[in-house]
Amino acid sequence: MGGIAEMIRAFMTALTLLPAPAFADFTANNLLAIFYHELGHAVIDQMQVPIFGQEEDAADSLSILLIDALYDSDDAEVIAYDSASLFWAEAQDEPAFWDTHGPDEQRYFNTVCLFYGADPDAREDFASDLELPQERADGCEDEFAMASDSWNGVLDEMSKSNALKGKLVLQAGAENSVISQEIKALNVEFSWPRDIPVKLEDCGEANAFYDLDEPSITMCRELTGWLSGIAKQISTN
Template identity: 50%
Template sequence: MAHRSRLFTIPALAAALLATAASAQDDEARRGFVEANLLGIFYHELGHALIDLEEVPIFGQEEDAADVFSILLVDSLFDEETAQAIAIDAAYGFLGEVYLMEDEGEAVAWWDVHGPDEQRFYNTVCLFYGANPDEREAFAEALGLPEERAGYCPDEFDQAFDAWGDVLDGLTERFEAGQGEPIVLMPGAFEDAPLTARLLEVEVAALNGELRLSLPLSVWVESCGEPNAYYDPETAGITMCTEFEAHLHSLYDLVTE
């Protein structure tokens, strides 16, 4: 899949964590954090959709496979500077969930199908670093990736790419052959989540310019009563809940305080 630059700004959160920025800079960093996490969440749900629609075999937890797919897309689709910015913000999004649970006195839900958020943070950093260790050494150091894990990360990325690479190639080849189905962004509650809506408009159009699926996939922006996102195999649709935007703003406050 071709690398492309972002059509909107996703600045690195790291700068906002190191110094007190002016109001405009903070607004830009906040927006970048929200965009990057919305993008990572959308890619995660797209992973679930492909597992279903393309009948991708999964050995292990499907949630882990969807996390891996999200990281692979960030690495595959964006230029190096943009990809690192997205990866930093998305990784800190998982830490924000950890801080939120601590503030609310909640225990880790070990029974949940999702892995613990702190582990998802390190998995994100490791896989992204492993994709290009020569260019991302500073990235790994800045995000505290232990040397004990870093040494395995290139092999972990290679294993992940071997699992998903043929799937991505097949989607691209189908597009180039003029076959298959596009992703369709459905009318929804765009006014309730304007940043989500704008991001999805850009992202769905960009993906449709590079790939096609074997079956139709719909994307909805709707109120769910909670900050959430999910793929429904019965409707072959991804729902991005409008409540997620406000939730991500709250996470940004936690990781920058």
């Protein structure tokens, strides 16, 4: 779809000097997907992106766009697969229709559809493995194009060639996390209206937040244990 995706691919090629992140791991992959989702909230707030609909859906879309754009196709597919699997595992609980996030089963199909739609020819197996109904699959290329066009404009404004001076700032003590590699990579390409601290904290729950007041992104330490529990659950089913 051109634009930002190509640009990011080009810069990721330049980043091969960085140690490779751990791809082969459900927990790490979902930490990345969740971080990208929170990043979506941060971009929406900081860049004052108008959202017609649910902000949570827009944040999910950015997450899958970044997964598609930042990794080569095989790695991206594993990450997207793990991210969708998490929604599927979560969908086994009662849906909470009052929640600002769409029901998990819907988030599952949205994730599968967007990732498939980014490259339908190469990802037919992905879609059929994850049981994307043909009825939905037919429109996924257009869905991806729309999401990509919507986000391209704002991500272009954040590209380094512009005047913004802020960056993502990792909190001390989190240097060896999956997220720290990611922050380095994202700071090469994007800048922000102000510095955005990224914290790794004990929250008392497995969650992640973008705090509008501070503003900052918090990834809760509890996520790691929770995600590895779900990985075990999935592998025994």
